[in-house]
Amino acid sequence: MKKMNVVAFIMLIISLLLLSQVLAELSSSSNASQIQTNDENQTAAFKRTHHSHRINCGYACARRCREASRKKMCHRACGSCCAKCHCVPPGTSGNKAACPCYAKLRTHGNKLKCP
Numbered sequence: 001m002k003k004m005n006v007v008a009f010i011m012l013i014i015s016l017l018l019l020s021q022v023l024a025e026l027s028s029s030s031n032a033s034q035i036q037t038n039d040e041n042q043t044a045a046f047k048r049t050h051h052s053h054r055i056n057c058g059y060a061c062a063r064r065c066r067e068a069s070r071k072k073m074c075h076r077a078c079g080s081c082c083a084k085c086h087c088v089p090p091g092t093s094g095n096k097a098a099c100p101c102y103a104k105l106r107t108h109g110n111k112l113k114c115p
Contacts, residue, residue, distance in 0.1 A: 054086060055082070055086060055088070057079055057082035058079070060088035061078035061079050061082055061088060062075070064115065065078055065092075065115060066092060068115060074115045077113055077115055078114060078115055081113060082102075084101065085099060085102045085105070087102060089103075093115070096114075
């Protein structure tokens with residue numbers, strides 16, 4: 001009978017230790033998530049106020065230049081235009097009214113730069 005009481009007591013102590021460890025992990029993870037959320041909110045506010053909308057220039061230029069006869073030149077020109085303007089007109093040609101900055105960029109020879 002005494003052995004069963006000792007075993008039950010040991011099991012109770014182990015259960016309490018495990019429970020306290022789980023509670024400590026939960027409280028630390030909730031604090032970490034609150035800190036992470038605060039950091040994300042501050043970062044989002046900084047991006048929103050100090051940076052313009054960013055697009056994936058590689059994807060947008062690949063879409064724009066997919067039918068070009070000189071793909072490498074098209075990608076290079078489109079990439080530099082996209083980096084400056086942060087937009088690429090839809091479609092493979094034309095539609096430059098959708099991105100006025102893209103349409104206005106010119107080379108040193110005063111030719112249209114962006115495909």
